[in-house]
Amino acid sequence: MAIFIDNDTRLVVQGITGRDGSFHTRQMMEYGTQVVAGVTPGKGGQSFEGPDGKTVPIFNAMDEAVAATGANTSVIYVPPAFASGAILEAADSGISFVVAITEGVPVLDMAMAHAFARDRGVRVLGPNCPGLISPGKSKVGILPAQIVSEGPIGVVSRSGTLTYEAVFQLTSNGLGQTTCVGIGGDPLIGTNFIDCLRAFEADPDTAAVVMIGEIGGTDEQEAAQFVTDHMSKPVVGFIAGQTAPPGRRMGHAGAIISGSAGTAEEKIKAFEDNGITVAQRPADIVGLIRAALA
DSSP: OOSSOOTTOEEEEETTTSHHHHHHHHHHHHHTOEEEEEEOTTOTTOEEEOGGGOEEEEESSHHHHHHHHOOOEEEEOOOHHHHHHHHHHHHTTTOSEEEEOOSOOOHHHHHHHHHHHHHTTOEEEOSSOOEEEETTTEEEESOOGGGOOEEEEEEEESOHHHHHHHHHHHHHTTOOEEEEEEOOOSSSOSSOHHHHHHHHHHOTTOOEEEEEEESSSSHHHHHHHHHHHHOOSOEEEEEEOTTOOTTOOOSSTTOOOOTTTTOHHHHHHHHHHTTOEEOSSGGGHHHHHHHHHO
């Protein structure tokens, strides 16, 4: 099995005709994802040509696309100024899962979009995230398919590039994955560590979880307590930004230390206090996962 996306995922690409949207749509189709529609206002009635001559119909609006294709998931490749509106439109169309790749979306816009989606029972992943991939089943977003393999390890991360590094290390050492999820590093995100940990705990094919956090906020500490209270499966952790100076934002908008709650040291201590083995560097994750499985 997998979490959030699988063989039954039917995907609409919002912004399918843009540079990023068209490139990654072809990548997703090549992997085998069921891309059933695209949405670009003003281009309804046209079609998008994917690999091997496959075509995808383009619609002017999400409600039209969902009604015509039975889509249940959308992925958003639109500029920051329009991303929250795309989430609102997707959440109102009847689908259940929205993946927002766009970076730089204003926080106030996202506060409104997340509230709107929650009221309708729609899960949002992101924004400013690489998406997710369930190896051998479906890919939604920009995670490189060539580094994943099927197996029993769940991966959840705030950092896109560290997700790639951790997954590459696992795959290179014969440890495949059930689903790899990049939740994004913005101050307001729709799906957090606990959401993913809860889903991995319920997934019978996931035997262990890799959780990659970073400085800033308290999401990692809350997730660590969740592991103690609700997880039966082993969790291996890594915290990025251990050398970052206080008060300076490093990379993600949410990766800033204010006070003591957001430091790497505090997060690592929270992990260790809750039975999460912490890797000192990404290359150490493989050995720790093998030890946890043993």
